[in-house]
Amino acid sequence: MYTPTKTKSFDDLTVIKKETCVEKIFRILALVGIILFPVVLIACFRVVKQYKRAVILRFGRVRKDSPAGPGIIWTIPCTDDVALIDLRTQSLNLPPQEILTKDSVTVSVDAVVYFHVANPLDCLLKVQYHTSATELLTIAMLRNILGQYTLTDALKNRELISLKTRLEVDKVATQWGVEIERVEIKNILLPHELQKALAAEAEGTRLARAKIIGAEGEIKAAESLREASKVMMENPKTMLLRYLQTLNFIASQQRSSIIFPFPVDFPDETAK
Known part of the structure; x- marks a missing residue:
């Protein structure tokens, strides 16, 4: 016997079904995306100052437009890593160094070095910390060069020693993207005993010179x-x-009584 199949009535279309879990997840993600989109968009823009350059690494590799800046640059927060390199001249005050001269005299040397970054890519990729590396290299070169001079020559040729040190340090630092501007020796301190000996020698020299001038x-x-x-x-x-x-x-110097014969006999020019 034939039984007709039940068909879906029009009223069933108006029935509101409950939201599934997948729909809830997508709805929440959409709301979060709409809310965070302006924040993420703002975070994609970065401002690089005039005296800095930005080296951008995307997935660990250097981006083609690096170094970027100055001005506004575009980055992706999740994939780009930005390193800012300062191009201004930096100064390093080297700690006092105990150096043995050629004539076996121990002196303490204070120096300062001025440098700036010339190549930001080499500065980031070829050396870990360019500031500390430059400081240690300058100290080593200064010790080596001063060890070739006697104490007297080191005191007389401070400018020449500074120039030689700068040239030697610049040869190595150029490979790191760093350019050395100046190396200046501020002071060369002598041991206290040596200072006393030099002072006694100088005093003896001055006394001998004074006697010679007097003679x-x-x-x-x-x-x-x-x-x-x-x-x-x-x-x-x-x-x-x-x-x-x-x-x-004699009368003008002090109050005194002077007795001399008067009239005074004038010498006779004709007497011989």
């Missing part, structure tokens, strides 16, 4: 007196004038 002055004074005596012998009246001048000088 030379006495020789010149004796020669002048000899010339003056010749003049007085030629003109006897000059003796009386000299005598009166000496009395005037």
